[in-house]
Amino acid sequence: MDTTATATIERTGGRGFTRRLVRAGAMTLMLILVVAWFALLRPSFLGGQTSYLIVSGTSMQPTLESGDLVLAVEQRSYAVGDVVVYDVPAGQPGAGALVIHRIVGGDADSGYILRGDNRQGQDPWRPSDGDVVGRMRIDVPWVGRAFVLLRQPVGIALLAALTTFLVALGSARAPARGDG
Numbered sequence: 001m002d003t004t005a006t007a008t009i010e011r012t013g014g015r016g017f018t019r020r021l022v023r024a025g026a027m028t029l030m031l032i033l034v035v036a037w038f039a040l041l042r043p044s045f046l047g048g049q050t051s052y053l054i055v056s057g058t059s060m061q062p063t064l065e066s067g068d069l070v071l072a073v074e075q076r077s078y079a080v081g082d083v084v085v086y087d088v089p090a091g092q093p094g095a096g097a098l099v100i101h102r103i104v105g106g107d108a109d110s111g112y113i114l115r116g117d118n119r120q121g122q123d124p125w126r127p128s129d130g131d132v133v134g135r136m137r138i139d140v141p142w143v144g145r146a147f148v149l150l151r152q153p154v155g156i157a158l159l160a161a162l163t164t165f166l167v168a169l170g171s172a173r174a175p176a177r178g179d180g
Helices: 003-040 143-150 153-173
Strands: 050-054 069-073 083-087 098-107 111-115 132-140
Touching: 050 132, 050 143, 069 083, 069 143, 083 111, 143 153
Parallel strands: none
Antiparallel strands: 050 069, 069 132, 083 098, 083 132, 098 111
């Protein structure tokens, strides 16, 4: 075996090792992110304390815009100034609807007084702790619009087209494997 062939084999082996190392590092990072998400931001339907909501309307401008994605986390108590998500109490007009507004008064015993940042008047409802879904922790501007789009036929078609394109691109770039 000549030295050129030896150097080529060593160089190729080194690149393969580096590629495997990078892939293992990426998989480890992904696993860490999934575990962190599951521990800290797991949705309530999976037993977590976080609710994911898409803002609709203008009542919380300029704090929140229509189309923002909000993560609200259940708390032991809430205070004046907190932006909270609550269910309209049962037996009242709009019962079951989710509202995201700021606490401006009241307490857990007598019910909270809430108002949108872009509103002059208070909400007609007085939710208690049992009606409050959680306090806003994270606001991701505009991301909710993508989820709204994916609920519509044109959004589903765009997602299918993108997936098809990426699969075709991946198979076109995949190297041909020999038998031997």
